[in-house]
Amino acid sequence: MEALHKKIREEGIVLSDQVLKVDAFLNHQIDPVLMQQIGDEFARLFADSGVSKIVTIEASGIAPAVMAGLRLGVPVIFARKHQSLTLTENLLSASVYSFTKQTETTVSVSPRHLNSSDRVLIIDDFLANGKASQALISIIKQAGATVAGIGIVIEKSFQGGRAELDAQGYHVESLARVKSLVGGQVTFVD
Numbered sequence: 001m002e003a004l005h006k007k008i009r010e011e012g013i014v015l016s017d018q019v020l021k022v023d024a025f026l027n028h029q030i031d032p033v034l035m036q037q038i039g040d041e042f043a044r045l046f047a048d049s050g051v052s053k054i055v056t057i058e059a060s061g062i063a064p065a066v067m068a069g070l071r072l073g074v075p076v077i078f079a080r081k082h083q084s085l086t087l088t089e090n091l092l093s094a095s096v097y098s099f100t101k102q103t104e105t106t107v108s109v110s111p112r113h114l115n116s117s118d119r120v121l122i123i124d125d126f127l128a129n130g131k132a133s134q135a136l137i138s139i140i141k142q143a144g145a146t147v148a149g150i151g152i153v154i155e156k157s158f159q160g161g162r163a164e165l166d167a168q169g170y171h172v173e174s175l176a177r178v179k180s181l182v183g184g185q186v187t188f189v190d
């Protein structure tokens, strides 16, 4: 997606060979016009997947997920990282090892919002080692629902998450595929 590549080139900050900071348009300040284009692109890519719900993880997945949900005409659920007093039922939960924070957290979704007839599109901001996606897959399976696809805004193709999801047979679409961050330079997969 050219607009996203341009934004990453112009406003992304390479923090290390492994980590890209995009808090100018996705992870802190949000560019609504770009988010709308991202949502439109996800909706186009998954138009024939029979999506009935979108699931993401708070907080950075929410903006692209909502834009995709608006276009696809389906509700958006965000897995919560902290147990809320208002979430009292038995939750669908999975633990995620955070690549950027290097800590383990539990993410949860209420079973009231997912059921066995749902075809669920997973959306997330980044794909690195795939831990966040695998946690959402586990939650969707616990609900007896089906994974319709996985939509990623920025994939770091030099890490293992994409290959693992491909090997598991999931339909993965990444709007930007970063080949390397070495030397402070962002290069994309052709």
Ligand code: 5GP
Residues within 6 Å of the ligand: 018, 019, 020, 021, 022, 027, 057, 060, 097, 098, 099, 100, 124, 125, 126, 127, 128, 129, 130, 131, 132, 133, 156, 161
């Ligand atoms: P994974 O679970 O695939 O290892 O990592 C994906 C999650 O870690 C994303 O939800 C994102 O929050 C975070 N993440 C992974 N790599 C990066 C990165 O290079 N930059 C930023 N900003 N977040 C990342």
